[in-house]
Amino acid sequence: MAAAIDDAKFHAFVGKMLGDLGGAMSVPTVRLGLRLGLFDALADAPATAADLARRAGGLHERYVREWALAQAANGYVDYDPASEQFSLSPEQAMVFHHRDSPVYLAGAFELVAAMIEAEPKVEECFRHGKGVRWGDHAGCLFCATGAFFRPGYVNNIVQAWLPALDGVEAKLHAGARVADVGCGVGFSTLLMAEAYPESSFVGYDFHEPSIDEARRHASEHGLGDRVRFEVATAKHIAEQGFDLITMYDCLHDMGDPRGCAQHMREILTPGGSWMIVEPIAGDAPAQNMNPVGRLYYNASTMICVPTSLDQEVGEGLGAQAGEAKLTEVIRQGGFESVRRAAEGPFNMVLEAR
Numbered sequence: 001m002a003a004a005i006d007d008a009k010f011h012a013f014v015g016k017m018l019g020d021l022g023g024a025m026s027v028p029t030v031r032l033g034l035r036l037g038l039f040d041a042l043a044d045a046p047a048t049a050a051d052l053a054r055r056a057g058g059l060h061e062r063y064v065r066e067w068a069l070a071q072a073a074n075g076y077v078d079y080d081p082a083s084e085q086f087s088l089s090p091e092q093a094m095v096f097h098h099r100d101s102p103v104y105l106a107g108a109f110e111l112v113a114a115m116i117e118a119e120p121k122v123e124e125c126f127r128h129g130k131g132v133r134w135g136d137h138a139g140c141l142f143c144a145t146g147a148f149f150r151p152g153y154v155n156n157i158v159q160a161w162l163p164a165l166d167g168v169e170a171k172l173h174a175g176a177r178v179a180d181v182g183c184g185v186g187f188s189t190l191l192m193a194e195a196y197p198e199s200s201f202v203g204y205d206f207h208e209p210s211i212d213e214a215r216r217h218a219s220e221h222g223l224g225d226r227v228r229f230e231v232a233t234a235k236h237i238a239e240q241g242f243d244l245i246t247m248y249d250c251l252h253d254m255g256d257p258r259g260c261a262q263h264m265r266e267i268l269t270p271g272g273s274w275m276i277v278e279p280i281a282g283d284a285p286a287q288n289m290n291p292v293g294r295l296y297y298n299a300s301t302m303i304c305v306p307t308s309l310d311q312e313v314g315e316g317l318g319a320q321a322g323e324a325k326l327t328e329v330i331r332q333g334g335f336e337s338v339r340r341a342a343e344g345p346f347n348m349v350l351e352a353r
Contacts, residue, residue: 026074027116029067030096030109038067039088039096042077046087102155107147114141115302122302131310134253135207137303142210145303146185149249152346153188157248158195161277161349164342168244168273172196176243179204179267181234181260182250186214186227192246193227200226206233234260240267245274249347251329252278252321253304255311261333264352274352276330280343283322292346296320323348 033039041047041055049065056064068086072079076096078087094101117138125131135142163169172178175198180189183203193201205211214229232238234247234254245264254260264274279296282288288297300319308316317325327338327350335352342349 022074026070026076027109027112029070030074030076031113033067033071034096034106034109038064039077039093042068042086042088043093043097046080046083046085048084049086052086100151100154102151104151107144107150110144111141111148111299114138114144115299118302122306125306125309129309131308131314132306133310134307135209137306141303142184142207143213146187146210146213149184150187152344153191153248156344156347157188157191160344161275161342162192162195164349165244165273165275165351166341166353168275171243172199175199177241177269178202178244178246179237179239179242180246180248181237181264182247182253183214183229184210184248184250186210186217186229188246188248189214189227189229190217190221190223193223194221197226201228202239203227203229204232204234204237205229206231235263237263237267241269242267243269243272245272246277247275248277249279251276251326252300252317252319253307254317255308255315256313257315257317257329258332259313261330261335261352263333265334271353274330274335275341276326276350276352277347278321278326278350279319280346280348281320281322283324285320287322288320293320323350326350 036059037056038052041052044055047055049068050061052068053059053061053064068077069079071077072086076092078089078092080087088097095103095105098104114137118132118141121132121137162172173196178192178199178201180192180201180203183189183205186203189201189203193199203214205214208231211229211231218224218227218229235256245268251257251260268274280292281296296319304319305316308314317329323340330338330350330352337353339351340348341351
């Protein structure tokens with residue numbers, strides 16, 4: 001016999017679903033607004049749809065009006081029915097306009113779009129248990145991933161994460177050799193290089209298009225004399241003698257994270273440090289039933305686990321592995337000391353020595 005429906009719970013759940021579907025449907029309109037400069041144009045001053053269309057470079061007013069009303073319904077912009085003007089509050093501007101804001105989320109919307117595009121490939125993985133090669137998921141997933149993580153790196157790497165390590169910042173100011181493993185398009189590497197001009201940096205990633213993009217970024221920033229980018233898997237980095245190894249949001253994506261840990265130990269100098277930045281997570285799934293865990297579990301299903309299972313070993317740690325599991329993996333590589341050096345709403349920083 002079917003259980004009786006609790007009307008209050010039922011209506012609350014339907015309300016939640018309407019909110020979730022509204023958020024999902026906002027993805028393409030937000031992406032359009034970001035690409036067309038509508039959020040940026042609205043940040044200048046309140047505007048009617050016609051004013052906004054002109055301000056954004058002569059867009060079609062009817063489309064702009066519908067877009068603006070959609071964003072007002074989303075709660076992403078404000079709307080004054082008396083003047084028919086739309087505006088962007090300071091809080092909304094932190095998410096949609098200020099690119100160095102810690103909560104600038106343009107990359108997040110691009111990441112969601114890439115996840116949807118890759119859905120058929122991941123569905124096949126459910127059937128046969130294989131993976132999807134990084135870079136083959138969809139469009140420019142690696143670009144979206146770089147854009148998604150960049151705001152957090154801009155606001156944390158130099159200000160909080162590196163200073164939390166034991167004695168590392170002094171080495172960086174004196175002149176250290178640093179390897180940024182799994183560097184992607186190079187945002188993390190370049191941020192460190194700009195902050196510590198006495199040190200030299202090399203970024204490694206196994207995805208050649210990402211390295212090409214990283215080299216372009218280095219050239220644009222005028223850092224080619226102190227920063228190199230090389231194509232290599234973590235386990236096959238030939239250079240040694242690094243004083244610091246950094247790894248941002250990528251250990252859980254690796255097929256053989258234990259083998260990686262062992263190799264990191266081998267290429268560090270005696271007394272060197274390995275900084276591992278990973279998504280924040282509790283050690284038990286029940287601890288991750290929250291908004292941040294929701295984001296990471298969904299991304300992990302579509303990106304992280306398929307990427308790991310495509311590689312050798314294919315451990316598939318997932319984005320919510322938790323500190324205990326990560327510490328076990330790192331210690332198996334030969335590191336005696338592993339501690340949580342820092343944390344924030346989205347990441348935890350582990351230091352291995």
